[in-house]
Structure formats: C-alpha cells, structure tokens
Amino acid sequence: MTPSKGTRRPGNLPAELTSFVGRRREIADVKRLLTRSRLVTLTGSGGGGKTRLALRVAAGAQRTFPDGAWFVDLAALTDEGLLAQTIASTLGLNDRTSRWPTPQLTEYLGDKRLLLILDSCEHLCDSCAVFAQTVLQSAPGVHILGTSRQALGLTGEHLFNVPSLAVPASDRTLAPETVGQYEAVNLFLERAGAVQPRLELTHANCQAIVRVCQRLEGIPLAIEMAVTHLRALSVEQVLERLEDRFRFLTVGDPAAQPRHQTLRALIDWSSDLCTEQERLMWSRLSVFRGGFDLRAAESVCFDENVSGCTVADLLLSLVDKSVVITEEQDGQLRYRLLEMSRQHGLEGLGEAETEDVRLRHKDHFAHLVEQAWTECLGPHQEQWLTLLLREHHNIRAALEFSLTHPDHHEAGLRMTGSLWFFWIATGRTSEGRRWLERGLRLSTAQSRSRARALWVCGYLCIIQEDLDAAQPLIAEYERHVGHLVRAHPASNLQLRGMAAMSEGRLAQARTLLNQALDQYRSREDPTGILDSCFYLVAVTALLEDPRWARDLCEHALELCDSYGERWLKSYLTWDLGLVAWQQGDSARAAACGRDALRLARAFDEQWVIAFGIEILAWTANSDREHLRAARLFGAADSIWRRIGAPMLGMRHLISCHEQCKQQVRQLIGDETFDGEFHTGAQMTVHQAVAYALGEELHERRKRTHTSDLGLTTRETEVAGLVARGMSNKAIAAELVIAQRTAEAHVEHILTKLGFSSRAQIAAWAAEHHRPRIAAARQG
Ligand SMILES: Nc1ncnc2c1ncn2[C@@H]1O[C@H](COP(=O)(O)OP(=O)(O)O)[C@@H](O)[C@H]1O
Ligand SMILES: [Mg+2]
Numbered sequence: 106m107t108p109s110k111g112t113r114r115p116g117n118l119p120a121e122l123t124s125f126v127g128r129r130r131e132i133a134d135v136k137r138l139l140t141r142s143r144l145v146t147l148t149g150s151g152g153g154g155k156t157r158l159a160l161r162v163a164a165g166a167q168r169t170f171p172d173g174a175w176f177v178d179l180a181a182l183t184d185e186g187l188l189a190q191t192i193a194s195t196l197g198l199n200d201r202t203s204r205w206p207t208p209q210l211t212e213y214l215g216d217k218r219l220l221l222i223l224d225s226c227e228h229l230c231d232s233c234a235v236f237a238q239t240v241l242q243s244a245p246g247v248h249i250l251g252t253s254r255q256a257l258g259l260t261g262e263h264l265f266n267v268p269s270l271a272v273p274a275s276d277r278t279l280a281p282e283t284v285g286q287y288e289a290v291n292l293f294l295e296r297a298g299a300v301q302p303r304l305e306l307t308h309a310n311c312q313a314i315v316r317v318c319q320r321l322e323g324i325p326l327a328i329e330m331a332v333t334h335l336r337a338l339s340v341e342q343v344l345e346r347l348e349d350r351f352r353f354l355t356v357g358d359p360a361a362q363p364r365h366q367t368l369r370a371l372i373d374w375s376s377d378l379c380t381e382q383e384r385l386m387w388s389r390l391s392v393f394r395g396g397f398d399l400r401a402a403e404s405v406c407f408d409e410n411v412s413g414c415t416v417a418d419l420l421l422s423l424v425d426k427s428v429v430i431t432e433e434q435d436g437q438l439r440y441r442l443l444e445m446s447r448q449h450g451l452e453g454l455g456e457a458e459t460e461d462v463r464l465r466h467k468d469h470f471a472h473l474v475e476q477a478w479t480e481c482l483g484p485h486q487e488q489w490l491t492l493l494l495r496e497h498h499n500i501r502a503a504l505e506f507s508l509t510h511p512d513h514h515e516a517g518l519r520m521t522g523s524l525w526f527f528w529i530a531t532g533r534t535s536e537g538r539r540w541l542e543r544g545l546r547l548s549t550a551q552s553r554s555r556a557r558a559l560w561v562c563g564y565l566c567i568i569q570e571d572l573d574a575a576q577p578l579i580a581e582y583e584r585h586v587g588h589l590v591r592a593h594p595a596s597n598l599q600l601r602g603m604a605a606m607s608e609g610r611l612a613q614a615r616t617l618l619n620q621a622l623d624q625y626r627s628r629e630d631p632t633g634i635l636d637s638c639f640y641l642v643a644v645t646a647l648l649e650d651p652r653w654a655r656d657l658c659e660h661a662l663e664l665c666d667s668y669g670e671r672w673l674k675s676y677l678t679w680d681l682g683l684v685a686w687q688q689g690d691s692a693r694a695a696a697c698g699r700d701a702l703r704l705a706r707a708f709d710e711q712w713v714i715a716f717g718i719e720i721l722a723w724t725a726n727s728d729r730e731h732l733r734a735a736r737l738f739g740a741a742d743s744i745w746r747r748i749g750a751p752m753l754g755m756r757h758l759i760s761c762h763e764q765c766k767q768q769v770r771q772l773i774g775d776e777t778f779d780g781e782f783h784t785g786a787q788m789t790v791h792q793a794v795a796y797a798l799g800e801e802l803h804e805r806r807k808r809t810h811t812s813d814l815g816l817t818t819r820e821t822e823v824a825g826l827v828a829r830g831m832s833n834k835a836i837a838a839e840l841v842i843a844q845r846t847a848e849a850h851v852e853h854i855l856t857k858l859g860f861s862s863r864a865q866i867a868a869w870a871a872e873h874h875r876p877r878i879a880a881a882r883q884g
Contacts, residue, residue, distance in 0.1 A: 114167070114173060114789075115171075115172050115173030115219070115789050116167065116170075116173030116174045116175055116219075117173075117175055117176055117195065118160060118163055118164055118167075118174055118176050119160070119176060121157070121160060122432075123295075123296075124295050125157060125161060126270065126288050126291045126292045126295060126325075127270060127271065127288030127291065127292075128154070128157075128158055128161065128288070131158055131265075131267065131268070132158070132161050132162055132165060134265065135147065135158065135159075135162045135250075135265055136162055136165060136166055138263045138265060139162070139166060139220075139248055139250065141263070142261060142262070142263040143241055143247070143248045143249065143261070144237055144241060144248070144249045144251070144257070144259060144261060144262045144263065145248075145249070145250050145251070145262075145263045145264075145265060146226075146250075146251040146252070146253055146256055146257055146262055146263070146264050146265070147159055147250070147251065147252045147253075147265050147266075147267050148252075148253060148254065148255060148256060148264055148265070148266050148267065149254070149266055149267040149268075150254060150324075150365045150368075151254065151326070151365060151368065151444065151445055152324055152325065152326025152327060152365075152368050152445065153267050153269065153324055153325065153326070154267055154270070154325045154326075155224075155252035155253075155267050156224050156225070156252055157325070158252075158267055159222050159224060159250050159252050160176070160222070162250065163176065163220055163222050163250065166220060167220075169220075170218050170219045170220045170248070171218050171219075171787075172217040172218050172219035172246075173219050173220070174219065174220040174222065175195060175196055175219060175220070175221050175222065176195070176222045176224060177191065177192050177195045177221065177222060177223050177224060178195075178224050178225070179191065179223060179224060179225045179226060179228075179229055179233075180224065180225040180444060181394045181395040181498040182229065182498070183228070183394070183501075183502070183505070184501065184505065185229050185231070185232040186539065187501070187536060187539075188229060188232045188233065188236060189205070189206035189207040189210050189236060190206045190533070190535060190536050192206075192210060192221070192223075192236070193206050193209065193210045193213075194531075194532070194533065196210075196213070196747075197711075197747060197789075197790060198210065198213060198532070198747040198748075199531075199532025199711035199712065199744075199747050199748050200532055200534065200535055200747070200748065200749055201532065201534055201568060201569055201712060201748050201749050201753050201754065202535075202569055202570070202748075202749030202750065202753065203535070203538075203566065203569040203570070203571035203574065204535075204749070205535075206535055207236065207239060209749060211239050211240060211243045211244060212243075212746075213746055213747065214240060214243070214244035214247050215243060215244050216244075216246065217244065217246055217247060218246035218247070219246070219247055219248075220247075220248050220249075220250060221240070221247060221248070221249045221250070222249075222250045222251075222252075223237075223249060223250070223251045223252070224251075224252050225252060225253070225444075226251050226252065226253035226257060227253045227254040227255060230253065230255060230257055230258070233251065233253075233257055234257040234258055234259050237249050237251070237257060237259060237262075238259055241259075241261065269289070269322050269323030269324055269325075270287075270288035270289040270292055270318075270323040270324075270325055270328070271287045271288045271289060271323060272287055272289040272290070272315070272318045272319050272322070272323040273287050273290070273315050273318075273319070275319050278312065279311065279315060280308070280311070281306045281307060281308060281311045284306070284311060284314070284315055285306070287315075287318070288323070289318035289321075289323040289325075289328060290306075290314060290315060290318055292325055292328050292329070293314055293317065293318055293328050293332060294306060294314075296328065296329050296332040297332050297335055300332060300333060300335050300336050301335045301336070304335065304340075310339075310340045310341070313340045313341045313343075313344045314340055316344055317331060317340065317343060317344050317347060320344070320347050320348070320351060321347070321367060321371075322367055324367055324368065326368060326443075326445075327367050327368055327371055330368070330371045330372075330375070330427065331343055331347065331371060333426070333427040334346075334374075336425075346374065350370045350373070350374055351367075351370065365445075368445055369445075369449075372445060372446060372449045373449075375426055375427070375428055375446075376449065378426060379423075379426065379428070382410075382411060382415070382419055383419055383422055383423055383426075383428075384453060385410060385411060385453075386406055386411060386416070386419040386420065386423060387423060387428055387429075387442075387446070387449075387450045387453070388450045388451065388453040388454045388458075388462075389405060389406040389411070389450075389454070389462050390402060390405075390406065390420075390423075390429065390440075390442055390450060391442060391446075391447045391448075391449075391450030391451045391453075391454065392405065392451075392454075392459070392462050392463050392466045392502070393405070393441075393442075393466070393499060393502075394498035394499055394501070394502045395441075395496075395497070395498030395499060396432070396434070396439045396440060396441040396495075396498075397439065397440055397441075397499065398437060398438070398439055398440070399416075399417060399420065399438075399440075401469055401470075401496075401499070402416055402417075402420055402440065403416045403417070404465065404468075404469045405462060405465045405466045405469055406419075406462075407465075408461075408465075420440065424440070428442065428446055429441070429442055430442070430443065434495055435491050435495065437495070439495075463506050464506070464513075466499070466502065466503060466506070467503040467506045467507055467513065467516070469503075470496065470499050470500050470502075470503035470520075471503060471507075471516055471519070471520050473492075473493075473496065473500075474493070474500065474520050474523045474524055475519075475520075475523055477489045477492070477493055477523070477524075477526070477527070478523035478524075478525070478526070481526040481632075481672075482631060482632050482635075482668055482670050482673075483668055483669055483670070484668075484669030484670075486526075486670065486671060486672050486708075487671070487707055487708060489526075490526070490527065490530055490531070490672075490708060493524070493527045493531075494527075494531060500520075500524075503517075503520065504517055504520055504521065504540055507520065508540075508543055508544060508547055511547075514544065514547045514548035515548045515550065515552060515554050515555075516554075517540075517544050517547075517548070518541075518544035518545065518547070518548045518552075518554045518555060518558045519553075519554035519557070519558075521537070521540040521541045521544045521558055521561070522541070522554060522557035522558040522560070522561045523557070524537065524540075524561075525537075525561045525564070526672070528561075528565060529565070529568070530672060530708055530710055531709075532711055532712070532747075532748070534565045534568065534569055535569075537561070537562075537565050538562060538565050538566070538569075541558050541561060541562040541565070542562065544558055545558055545559065545562065551585055551586050551589070552586070552589065553586075553589045553590055555586050556582060556586035556587055556589045556590045556593075557590055559578050559579075559581055559582040559586060560578075560582055560587075560590070560596055560600065562578050563575045563578035563579045563582060563600050564600060564603070566578065567600065567603045567604050567607055568603075568754050570607055570753065570754065570756075572604055572607060572608060575600075575604055576604075579597070579600050579601060579604065582596075582597060582600070583597050583601075591628065591630070592625070592628065592630055592633055594624060595620075595621045595622075595623075595624030595625045595628065595630065595633055595637070596621075596633065598617050598618070598620045598621035598624065599617075599618065599621040599625075599633065599636070599637045599640075601617050602614045602615075602616075602617030602618035602620075602621055602637070602640060602641075602644075603618075603640055605617055606618075606640060606643075606644055607754075607756075609756075609757065611644050611647055611648055611757070612648065614640070614644045615641065615644045615645060615648060618637050618640050618641040618644060619641060621633070621637045621641075622634060622637045622638060622641055625637055631664060631668055631670075632673075634661070634664060635661055635664060635665060635670065635673040635677065636673060638657060638658065638661040638677065639661075639673060639676045639677055639680060641654075641657065642654045642657055642658045642661070642677065642680040642681075642683075642684065643680055643683060643755065645657070646680070646683050646684045646687045647687075647757050647758075649687065651684045651685075651687045651688045652688075654680075654684045654687075655681065655684045655685075655688075658677055658680050658681045658684060659681070661677050662674060662677055662678065662681070665677065671704050671707065671708075672704075672708055672710065674704055675701050675704035675705040675708065675710055675713045676701075676713055678697050678700045678701040678704060679697065679698065679701035679713055679716050679717055679720070681697045682694045682695075682696075682697030682698045682701060682717075682720050683720065683758075685697060686720060686723065686724070691723075691724045691727045691728060692724075694720055694723070694724050695720070695721055695724040695725075695728075697720075698717045698718075698720040698721045698724065698797075699717070699721070699797070699798055701713055701716070701717040702714060702717035702718070702721075702794055702797055702798055703798065705717060706794050709790075711744055711747060711748060711790065712748060712753075712754070714744060714790060714793075714794060715741050715744040715745055715748055716755070717794075717797065718737050718740050718741040718744065718793060718794070718797045719737075719738075719741045719752070719762065721737055721797050722734045722737035722738045722741060722765065722766075722769075723761070723765050725737055726765050726768060726769050729852070730852065730855060730856065731769050731772050731773045731852060732773060732777070732781050732849075732852050732853065732856050733781075733855075733856050734765075734769045735769050735770070735773060735777070735778045735781035735782050735785070736781040736782065736784055736785035736796070736856075737785060737796075737797060738766050738769065738782055738785065739781065739782035739783060739784060739785025739786035739787075739788075740785035740786065740788050740793035740796065740797065741785075741793075742782070742785070742786055743785070743786040743787075743788070743793070744790060744793065773849070777849075816853075816854060816857060819840075819850060820850055820853055820854050820857070822840070823836060823840070823847065823850040823851060823854065824854050824866055824869075824870045825870060826839060826840075827851065827854070827863050827866045827867055827870065828866065828867040828870040828871050830867070833847045833848050833851060834847075836850075836851075851863070851866075854866055
C-alpha cells in the first residue's frame with residue numbers, strides 16, 4: 106500500500122504514463138550539476154516540464170544512489186507542518202516514536218546515499234528550504250533535486266531554469282523533413298496521434314503546426330492542451346483560434362508574455378467551450394485534493410443546481426474536454442484536475458458557495474471515515490486501509506476545514522478519533538497525534554467525540570512510549586468523559602494496563618488488562634477483546650505463564666477468524682510466537698513468526714514485520730543458522746530504524762534481542778557478523794520479508810535445480826562429504842581445515858539452499874549434483 110512495498114530496487118519513481126520527448130542536453134546538464142551540488146532546484150513556470158525532467162534525471166542517476174531515488178509529490182500538500190511527515194512516509198518510515206518527524210528523518214537519512222526529489226515546492230518554499238538545509242548538514246550522502254516555480258533560496262543551491270521545448274525560429278520556413286528535429290513539434294505530433302490517429306505531418310499542415318508550437322512558446326503543457334482541440338478542429342482552425350486569443354491578450358511581442366498567461370489563455374479557452382453547468386461542476390470539483398472518485402464527486406457536487414444523475418454526465422464531458430484527467434489507482438478509476446485548472450475552478454466559486462461545497466466535501470469524507478471505523482474489524486479492512494491512504498489528502502482537507510470552522514470542531518475531533526486504525530496501521534502516529542491534540546484544544550465540550558479522541562490520543566502516546574503526555578489524557582478520560590462511550594470502563598482499564606506495561610509494571614498490567622478483557626467480553630466488544638488480548642498475552646508470556654497465554658491467544662485467533670479480521674491477527678499471531686519462544690519451542694515460534702509476517706505484509710504493518718523478522722532471527726540462532734540470524738538482525742535493524750528504536754513498544758524484550766545478537770556475533774566473529782548484518786540492512790522491507798520467509802531461496806532453489814548451485818567449489822565439496830554422512834569434525838580432518846571452518850561451510854550451504862538440516866543437504870546433493878560433487882572432489 107505504500108510506495109516502498111513491492112519495490113525491488115530501493116526507491117519509488119513513478120512510471121511515466123506518456124511518451125517523453127527530447128531534453129538530452131538538459132538531462133546531462135542537471136546530472137552534472139547534481140554531481141557538483143547536493144541541492145539542485147529546477148525552476149520555471151507551471152507546465153514547463155520540470156517534473157518530467159526531474160523524473161528522467163532521477164531515473165538516469167539511480168545507479169549512483171545505492172539507497173535509491175525517492176519521489177515526494179508535494180503538489181497536494183497544503184499544511185507545511187506535515188512536510189517532514191509526508192517525506193518520511195514516502196521513504197517508508199513508519200514512525201512510532203513521539204519525536205518530531207524532522208529529527209527522526211534526518212537521523213534515518215544520516216548514513217544513506219539517496220536522491221530525494223521534492224516535486225512542486227513552490228507553495229511550501231520556506232519549509233522545504235529549512236528541511237533541505239537540515240538534510241544537507243546532517244546527511245552527507247543525500248542529494249536533493251527540487252522542482253519549484255521559484256528558488257528555495259539557500260546558499261549552495263544550484264538553480265536550473267528549465268527551458269521551453271525547442272521550436273523553430275519564426276522567420277524560417279521549414280519542410281516536414283526538417284521540423285522533426287524540434288522537440289516542441291515532436292511533442293505536438295506525439296500527443297496529436299492520440300486524438301487524431303490519422304494526422305500526419307505534411308507540406309500542407311507543416312507551417313500551421315510549427316506556428317502553433319511557436320505561439321505556445323514550446324511550453325509542453327500548453328502544447329498538450331491545445332492538441333486536445335484537434336478532436337473537433339483542424340490544425341489550421343486551432344491556430345486561428347489561438348491567434349485570436351493571443352491578439353486579445355497581448356500587446357506587442359507575444360514572446361515577452363509571461364508563460365503562465367499562455368496557459369491561462371488556453372484554460373480560458375477550454376472554459377469558454379464549457380456549458381454553464383460544466384463550469385459549475387469544474388469549480389466544485391476544485392475543492393478535492395489529490396483526486397476523487399465518482400461517488401465523492403456525486404456527493405460533493407450535487408445540489409438543486411446540479412442533480413445527482415447529471416453529475417456523472419458532466420464529469421464525463423469534462424473528461425472529454427480534457428479538463429478532468431482520469432487515472433487508475435489500485436484498480437480504481439479516479440479523476441483529477443491539473444493544478445492550474447483547479448486554481449481556475451476555485452476562482453469561479455463564490456465565497457458562500459465555496460463554504461457550501463467544502464462543507465459537503467467534509468461531510469462526505471467524515472462519513473467515509475466513520476464507515477471505516479465501524480468496518481475496520483471485518484474482512485474488508487485491507488480495502489479500507491487502501492482507501493483511506495488513497496484519500497489521505499482529502500481527509501486532511503476535511504480535517505482542516507472542520508478545525509478552522511468552530512461549528513465543525515466537534516465533527517473534526519470525531520474524525521480524528523475514528524481514524525485510530527489508520528494512524529496505527531500506516532505508522533502515522535505523529536500525524537494522528539497532531540490532529541487529535543489540535544482538535545482536543547479546540548473542542549472542549551464534554552462529548553462522546555472528546556471521549557473517543559482522548560482515548561485514541563492516549564493510546565497513541567502510550568505506543569509512542571510518551572507516558573508523560575498520555576497521563577493527563579487518561580486522567581481526563583477516566584474522570585470526566587469516559588462514561589459517555591460504550592466501551593467504558595473496559596477502555597479505561599486497557600489504557601491503564603498498557604501504560605503500566607510500558608512502564609515495566611508487568612504484574613499490575615496483567616491485572617488491569619485482564620479486567621479490561623472481562624469487561625470487553627461482557628459487552629461483546631470484539632475489537633476491544635482482540636486489542637486488549639494482544640497486550641495481555643504478551644505480558645503474560647513475559648511473566649512466565651506461557652500456557653495460560655497460549656490458550657488465551659488461541660481463543661483470540663479463533664475470534665479473529667470468525668470476523669475475517671487480519672490486522673490484529675498479525676499482532677496476535679506474533680504473540681503466539683513469543684509464547685512458543687518462552688516455552689522453548691523454537692520451531693513453533695518460527696512458524697508463528699512467518700505467519701505473522703505474511704499477514705502483516707498485506708497491510709505493510711511494519712511494526713509487526715520488524716517483530717516477525719526479529720523472532721525469526723532468534724529462532725535461526727537457536728537452530729544454529731547463525732549467518733541467517735545475523736542477516737535477519739540486519740534486516741530487522743533497518744526496519745527498527747524506520748520505526749524509531751529497536752523493540753519499540755516491547756522494551757522488555759530488548760535484553761533478549763541484545764543477548765541473542767551478541768551470541769551470534771561471538772559465534773561467527775565480528776567480521777562475518779558485520780558482513781551478514783550489513784547485507785540484511787541493505788534489503789528493502791519487501792526483500793527482507795521475502796528473505797525471512799525463505800521465498801527468495803525457494804525461487805533460487807527452483808532455478809538452481811537444473812543450473813548453477815550458487816555454492817563455491819569448496820562448499821560443493823563439503824556438501825558431498827555431508828552427503829556421505831560425515832560429521833564436521835570428520836570433514837575438517839578430510840579437507841585439512843579447522844573444524845570451525847567446516848562448520849561455517851555447512852552453515853553457508855544451509856543458508857544458500859534454505860535448508861535447516863544436514864539430512865536435507867545430503868538428500869539434495871544426492872539427487873541433483875552428484876556429478877558436480879564428484880568432479881569437485883576430483884578437482
Ligand atoms: N519532455 C517532455 N516530453 C513529453 N511530455 C512532456 C515533456 N515535458 C513535459 N511534458 C508534459 O507536459 C506537461 C507538463 O509537464 P510537467 O513536467 O508536469 O511540468 P511542471 O512540473 O513544470 O509543471 C505534462 O503533461 C508532461 O507530461
Ligand atoms: Mg510539476
């Protein structure tokens with residue numbers, strides 16, 4: 106669900122949806138600048154091709170950045186306070202600490218070698234500059250490529266003004282064979298092909314096409330917009346109308362005209378071609394941020410002037426006129442306005458009307474959030490999470506509206522609380538707290554919304570281990586408003602139990618959580634039961650009562666299944682692994698760790714992923730797969746760093762973590778440990794999970810079935826001796842090497858082949874590689 110998911114190479118460069126034209130020189134120039142300066146800003150007016158150029162430069166420079174190229178789209182972000190959080194989320198950081206996002210982010214970036222593309226900085230110039238300055242000082246391997254209408258204004262910033270696409274000079278008459286070398290003409294023809302497949306460059310239309318490109322000053326977006334008119338008009342007719350519009354607009358030399366006026370003229374042209382209803386629709390759609398779907402358009406744009414059934418028709422005609430763009434996200438059709446069209450649309454909304462439309466926008470998303478809250482336990486929770494992520498910008502806009510209008514403060518507060526599941530599962534605890542705390546300051550009346558927000562905010566503070574902030578929230582909840590919500594007093598007991606656990610008062614935590622669980626059970630509150638069970642099982646396992654914990658956990662898992670619940674199930678499955686570990690059952694602990702990873706992967710729930718990999722590192726160690734353990738520790742470590750700190754939220758396990766890591770290090774030596782750890786730490790989250798689950802090995806084994814083993818000659822030889830039933834000691838004697846070296850070879854073979862026993866090596870060697878082993882022995 107997040108950009109980091111599924112990527113093999115680190116990074117998240119979006120696929121380009123349309124063909125790319127020219128820019129060879131510019132790409133080379135910007136690349137060169139990036140080698141000289143760690144902050145390069147591509148400047149120029151809107152529609153000039155900054156974003157496309159940045160993406161091309163980044164794609165070409167990826168190899169120089171082992172930690173990848175990361176594209177952060179800032180266009181729809183309005184709140185400067187969320188800049189660091191947005192960058193962190195894009196990088197796949199899943200912060201669970203109470204630190205401000207900027208220090209966490211800069212610490213994370215400290216040893217990284219990556220390229221950060223900050224796209225569309227113009228409306229957040231000051232905060233982007235502050236952020237860039239901090240990163241430049243604290244993260245020497247990070248380069249920033251910004252795109253912005255104006256410079257960020259930092260010393261050391263290199264500016265590159267993105268020129269227009271090349272157009273033929275106006276005093277030359279050119280033949281069709283020669284105009285193809287001009288980028289603007291190429292772009293015109295590329296885009297024209299999509300609306301007028303039969304259009305070809307001929308002697309007859311050549312001059313008109315060149316003239317259109319000149320008129321549009323080679324501005325890529327202007328060319329694309331003008332081309333859409335070819336659906337109804339010939340090139341000559343498009344040119345005529347452009348000439349008309351520009352004559353109207355400018356006095357004197359059209360080349361002296363600011364570029365955005367050219368684009369405005371084109372937008373005005375589109376607007377003139379719209380009916381009054383379409384223009385109204387256009388304006389109303391402008392309140393959306395980050396796109397919208399048909400249902401949202403219907404509920405936001407509908408009123409006595411635009412009826413529900415015509416909303417869809419109007420939307421389609423705006424798509425036809427290329428005012429609205431369609432795109433697919435997670436298999437869903439979505440709509441979006443280009444930023445410039447959005448601005449134009451907003452200008453067309455009167456003040457009173459703007460308030461009405463924004464209110465409907467808020468209502469729509471508040472309703473959606475409420476629905477997500479009631480359904481977050483069921484079989485559709487993954488879809489809900491994906492949907493909330495997709496609508497994140499709209500949800501932020503709805504929260505902003507609510508919290509800036511006193512009449513809607515309480516509604517805003519209610520939304521912040523209903524997003525409990527979203528804030529946690531997507532690692533946006535800091536953003537959650539920010540909205541919750543703001544809402545709690547504004548809406549102080551004793552209400553159910555306040556009660557829930559206090560509870561959720563207290564909860565987030567506890568999982569962030571910020572107990573000082575949690576205490577007053579819990580106290581107010583307990584004394585004043587808790588009784589207003591149905592889950593009281595179970596919910597209160599749960600928070601106090603979680604706080605006790607976080608402070609290391611385990612026995613007290615167990616009592617409180619047990620009481621909470623009883624209460625939740627008597628109220629038949631499944632979310633409460635499952636959530637409190639997660640903490641109770643962990644505490645009980647830590648208190649060395651694993652059998653009780655196991656029974657409790659198994660019941661909870663059955664309850665998950667009966668609801669089709671999978672998110673809390675990932676937590677509880679991990680719990681079961683912890684219980685098995687405490688009981689000394691390493692195989693079961695590993696199996697649960699793997700199951701938890703599979704569940705958590707579907708949600709990209711990094712906290713569970715980190716714990717899942719961690720427990721597999723412990724079990725690998727006890728299964729004597731020390732190299733694998735070291736690599737898993739490295740993989741877990743890089744996720745812990747994204748989350749904030751190792752074992753965050755379960756600090757009682759830190760000694761287990763440290764001891765186990767130390768043991769592995771001693772067994773395999775510093776150098777080998779560091780090498781494996783480093784390899785693990787270099788993995789993306791996706792790769793780490795695949796490695797922990799043995800999926801890559803499975804793949805490799807399938808591949809090596811008939812081809813290369815992936816083993817060195819020495820390892821092949823050792824495999825042959827294992828197949829003959831020899832012990833490590835005997836192998837060492839046979840090959841005249843130290844016994845420790847023989848052990849290391851065996852471990853390498855196990856790791857490379859994904860096996861856990863010598864018997865597997867023997868069977869495999871006998872089946873597939875007898876000839877090679879024999880050859881190795883002879884050679
Ligand atoms: N070199 C190019 N080749 C093809 N299309 C381009 C090129 N440069 C820009 N475009 C198109 O022009 C439009 C505006 O470009 P964009 O990079 O978004 O501009 P900016 O970021 O400066 O606002 C986009 O639709 C983009 O795909
Ligand atoms: Mg852009």
